[in-house]
Amino acid sequence: MADGSKQGNDAFMTNRLWINMNWKATDNLSFSGQLAYNKAFGSRLGTGVLAPFDTFDWISNENAYDDVIRVRSAYFLYKNDTFFGSELPWTFSVGRRPSTNGHLVSLREDDAPSSPMGHTINVEFDGLSSKFSFEDLTGIDGMYVKFCAGRGGTNAGPKFFSTDPTGIASASAPYSSQANNNDIDLAGLIFIPYDDGQFGLATQYYYASNLIDATLNTDTEQFTGIDTVGGLHSVTANFTMNGIGDEWSDYLDDTFFFASGAVSITDPKADKGMLGSAVGESVTGYSAWIGLQMPSVITEDGRWGVEYNKGSKYWRSITYAEDTNIGSKLATRGDAYELYFTEPLIEDILSLQLRYTYLDYKYTGSNGFFGNTTGTAGLIEDLSQVQNAGSIIDTAQDIRFYLRYRY
Numbered sequence: 510m511a512d513g514s515k516q517g518n519d520a521f522m523t524n525r526l527w528i529n530m531n532w533k534a535t536d537n538l539s540f541s542g543q544l545a546y547n548k549a550f551g552s553r554l555g556t557g558v559l560a561p562f563d564t565f566d567w568i569s570n571e572n573a574y575d576d577v578i579r580v581r582s583a584y585f586l587y588k589n590d591t592f593f594g595s596e597l598p599w600t601f602s603v604g605r606r607p608s609t610n611g612h613l614v615s616l617r618e619d620d621a622p623s624s625p626m627g628h629t630i631n632v633e634f635d636g637l638s639s640k641f642s643f644e645d646l647t648g649i650d651g652m653y654v655k656f657c658a659g660r661g662g663t664n665a666g667p668k669f670f671s672t673d674p675t676g677i678a679s680a681s682a683p684y685s686s687q688a689n690n691n692d693i694d695l696a697g698l699i700f701i702p703y704d705d706g707q708f709g710l711a712t713q714y715y716y717a718s719n720l721i722d723a724t725l726n727t728d729t730e731q732f733t734g735i736d737t738v739g740g741l742h743s744v745t746a747n748f749t750m751n752g753i754g755d756e757w758s759d760y761l762d763d764t765f766f767f768a769s770g771a772v773s774i775t776d777p778k779a780d781k782g783m784l785g786s787a788v789g790e791s792v793t794g795y796s797a798w799i800g801l802q803m804p805s806v807i808t809e810d811g812r813w814g815v816e817y818n819k820g821s822k823y824w825r826s827i828t829y830a831e832d833t834n835i836g837s838k839l840a841t842r843g844d845a846y847e848l849y850f851t852e853p854l855i856e857d858i859l860s861l862q863l864r865y866t867y868l869d870y871k872y873t874g875s876n877g878f879f880g881n882t883t884g885t886a887g888l889i890e891d892l893s894q895v896q897n898a899g900s901i902i903d904t905a906q907d908i909r910f911y912l913r914y915r916y
Contacts, residue, residue, distance in 0.1 A: 518664070597642070604637075611625035616814060629839075636659025667683075693720060708749070708750055714743065718740045738881075746771075766799075771796045783884065784880075870903060
């Protein structure tokens with residue numbers, strides 16, 4: 510720079526997608542077009558002065574807030590049956606990851622699952638994955654390991670200039686690292702020790718670094734920016750049973766049961782607190798989740814589902830993109846109950862669903878971020894008379910009905 514200082518970014522990554530559209534209606538009339546997409550890994554962090562968290566990159570296609578068509582996933586996938594000469598099937602993929610509506614969450618969404626376990630992660634991000642199948646080598650049904658890494662927030666500045674939450678503009682070198690921001694990166698693995706189609710065991714671990722929270726003016730309580738507070742360890746394990754018993758009945762053969770447990774452990778910066786803890790103190794949270802999906806007894810192809818999950822005081826998932834309008838039920842510090850009915854109307858093309866979700870929060874901060882501003886876990890029953898108690902959610906319910914056409 511002109512003053513002798515240097516600005517740069519040694520970890521700036523982008524993802525570009527072009528979708529061509531060509532149609533020849535007649536020999537004399539045709540149409541050509543192209544959709545273009547070019548974004549930085551983890552971009553859109555905190556953009557938008559009025560509602561910075563609503564424009565967060567993790568939920569760019571999950572929030573109902575405008576009519577812009579965005580790219581939800583865009584990636585290439587490479588497959589091979591050998592790995593450096595060994596009989597080891599493997600895959601490699603890079604791009605905008607299909608990381609929402611993962612395993613178990615996909616049941617109530619009536620959708621094919623993406624690879625993450627929805628108990629602890631349900632957000633969009635840019636990254637890579639590589640899967641290695643050990644089923645043939647070990648003779649154990651369904652065994653595989655999948656390594657994943659991604660970026661959920663970039664520290665890159667804009668190309669021209671930026672404005673802070675108060676509207677003050679500042680300039681920087683294009684896409685250079687910003688001193689007050691850090692890249693939010695995530696890395697982990699999925700290990701499936703056994704899955705024979707009826708019984709399955711699955712585990713997942715990840716570490717997310719440089720997680721954030723809002724900063725507020727202590728006098729006016731006005732939002733002033735975003736602060737990096739620390740990292741998070743997350744461990745998940747679940748058991749699934751696709752068909753209960755050994756041909757006890759047609760009904761039980763077509764019933765799906767699951768049980769999942771998860772642990773979150775904060776890793777705060779030395780001068781920060783996380784989730785309401787003291788400065789530098791690590792806290793541990795727990796969550797349990799069970800569910801049952803069974804055939805309808807009143808229609809031929811319908812499915813009933815019932816689920817329950819419970820989270821402890823310091824429980825933290827990264828499930829902001831979960832399709833529950835009152836907030837992620839799997840992030841609940843307290844109890845969550847859900848009942849749904851899905852019915853195919855015309856094959857698998859047209860379907861309907863009726864769903865009821867009830868959340869009973871015991872602690873605050875279930876759908877906040879990771880610091881002591883929005884993520885603090887305070888006992889709700891002690892807050893009924895405090896200032897701003899009217900903005901603290903105690904219970905919430907969501908009743909929804911949809912018609913869906915798939916093509």
